Amino acid sequence: MYLCTGEPAFMSHLGQRLVTILGLSILAVAAGGCRPAEKEAAQQEIELPPQVQPVNDADGDGWLSDKANQRVTLRLVGLEPTRPGDYAVVVDEVRFPLSKDSLDATVRAEPGKTQVVDWPVADRALGAWAQNTDDAKREWKSTIVVSQPGMIGTGTVAWTNRDDKQSITIPLGEKDSIRLDFQTEVETFADPDPADRNADRDADGLLDWEEAQCAQFETGVGDPQRRDLILVVGYTDRYWQMTDLTRMLLRTAFRRRGIHLHVATKRKEGLGLSFPGLMQLDGQTLRREHALSLDEARLMRKDYVKGFLANAAHLVVLANRVAPDPETSWGWAEFPGNTLVVRSHFSVLELNLGPDIHQYQAKDLMHELGHNLGLGHPTQSDARCPSGPIPESERNPAASVMGTPKSDRGNPLAVLKNALARPMDYSPTQWRNVRLDWVRPDSYKPAKKKPGKRETKKREGQ
Numbered sequence: 425m426y427l428c429t430g431e432p433a434f435m436s437h438l439g440q441r442l443v444t445i446l447g448l449s450i451l452a453v454a455a456g457g458c459r460p461a462e463k464e465a466a467q468q469e470i471e472l473p474p475q476v477q478p479v480n481d482a483d484g485d486g487w488l489s490d491k492a493n494q495r496v497t498l499r500l501v502g503l504e505p506t507r508p509g510d511y512a513v514v515v516d517e518v519r520f521p522l523s524k525d526s527l528d529a530t531v532r533a534e535p536g537k538t539q540v541v542d543w544p545v546a547d548r549a550l551g552a553w554a555q556n557t558d559d560a561k562r563e564w565k566s567t568i569v570v571s572q573p574g575m576i577g578t579g580t581v582a583w584t585n586r587d588d589k590q591s592i593t594i595p596l597g598e599k600d601s602i603r604l605d606f607q608t609e610v611e612t613f614a615d616p617d618p619a620d621r622n623a624d625r626d627a628d629g630l631l632d633w634e635e636a637q638c639a640q641f642e643t644g645v646g647d648p649q650r651r652d653l654i655l656v657v658g659y660t661d662r663y664w665q666m667t668d669l670t671r672m673l674l675r676t677a678f679r680r681r682g683i684h685l686h687v688a689t690k691r692k693e694g695l696g697l698s699f700p701g702l703m704q705l706d707g708q709t710l711r712r713e714h715a716l717s718l719d720e721a722r723l724m725r726k727d728y729v730k731g732f733l734a735n736a737a738h739l740v741v742l743a744n745r746v747a748p749d750p751e752t753s754w755g756w757a758e759f760p761g762n763t764l765v766v767r768s769h770f771s772v773l774e775l776n777l778g779p780d781i782h783q784y785q786a787k788d789l790m791h792e793l794g795h796n797l798g799l800g801h802p803t804q805s806d807a808r809c810p811s812g813p814i815p816e817s818e819r820n821p822a823a824s825v826m827g828t829p830k831s832d833r834g835n836p837l838a839v840l841k842n843a844l845a846r847p848m849d850y851s852p853t854q855w856r857n858v859r860l861d862w863v864r865p866d867s868y869k870p871a872k873k874k875p876g877k878r879e880t881k882k883r884e885g886q
């Protein structure tokens with residue numbers, strides 16, 4: 425087992441005030457608080473009763489062999505405000521427009537004409553379970569938060585598995601509003617591997633039957649042809665829980681790279697088999713100031729992540745501090761693996777600056793999750809890195825959330841400058857190296873035990 429300490433560069437020995445000021449430039453909309461949609465479907469049974477299993481699902485994985493599964497996509501296709509401005513639209517905690525360069529992109533929109541866009545903002549995959557009742561109509565609700573500097577408005581859009589167009593108007597402040605035009609599209613697809621329920625064509629570590637089990641909750645996670653990543657979130661004390669800003673930043677950061685991140689912070693988001701929220705250790709509630717170790721999080725995992733999710737979901741437990749090295753460590757993660765611990769709040773010396781300052785919690789979590797996915801620190805991402813090397817040009821600790829203050833050790837000015845500049849992103853090659861399938865404990869084999877193409881390549885690279 426490889427362990428890795430993660431201290432993304434937020435340590436600043438000086439310039440604390442500067443951190444505070446710049447921290448306030450965080451995406452304004454996040455502070456407005458996006459609430460997760462109420463998902464009534466979460467109460468559904470997760471096991472398919474055998475007697476109603478359709479005959480055209482030969483491998484019994486929940487996906488029909490013929491082209492009769494549905495993928496329903498909700499697109500935002502236009503917007504028109506009553507006041508000109510640069511707008512952002514958050515749908516189910518993913519912020520649009522997606523941009524590879526920035527997590528706070530906006531689109532310019534003006535009264536009197538429709539600003540045309542084409543953003544797929546939500547989707548659902550429907551398999552055998554949805555066909556049993558003669559192509560029944562399904563309906564979902566997505567929460568919308570629209571903002572421009574100084575204004576914010578919220579609304580809900582209800583959409584179904586029927587081709588459809590609709591518009592909703594969301595009030596912004598007392599006098600203004602914005603119209604959003606949506607289009608729903610339904611495409612059909614066949615089970616990509618109709619004779620293998622354990623197939624993983626999209627290489628995300630979710631086997632096809634597990635994709636279907638997730639998809640039956642109809643929250644947007646689970647599709648055999650699209651990469652999914654499941655993160656179960658626990659905390660040792662309510663005070664250390666994941667913030668709304670962290671949820672949105674993480675979901676947006678992964679979605680803009682084509683990965684659908686499911687963040688389970690509430691019981692109803694646990695996909696029936698995990699229990700997000702307050703986590704005890706061996707039945708004991710930990711003290712608020714407890715420094716949590718990775719080994720303790722692994723023990724919690726046995727109690728809070730069950731069934732197939734034990735092999736298919738990442739678990740993060742947020743705590744006051746993390747052990748070992750509670751004074752200096754910001755997190756620990758299996759490298760690679762599926763469990764991580766994260767220090768919830770950013771503090772300098774004795775001063776607690778909270779979880780959201782300079783997107784601290786989100787970045788720290790993305791750093792540790794990166795280790796789970798096989799990514800190393802940029803300066804160490806050579807042939808020894810399990811997911812493969814990155815080019816010399818990317819081995820810059822300031823260019824990726826995988827950078828650490830160690831890279832700037834001894835130079836407080838560099839620590840400060842790089843901490844503020846470090847993006848909430850992996851580098852381009854790191855994104856290509858990300859291994860979602862290593863969430864399964866038996867999927868990762870150290871190369872030296874089982875030499876394969878990757879190992880050969882690595883040696884050549886040296």
Ligand SMILES: [Ca+2]
Pocket residue numbers: 480481482483484485486487488489615617618619
């Ligand atoms: Ca099937």
Ligand SMILES: [Ca+2]
Pocket residue numbers: 623624625626627628629630631632635647648
């Ligand atoms: Ca899969």
Ligand SMILES: [Ca+2]
Pocket residue numbers: 626628630635646647648649650651652
């Ligand atoms: Ca998938």
Ligand SMILES: [Zn+2]
Pocket residue numbers: 428429430431791795801828
């Ligand atoms: Zn690290």
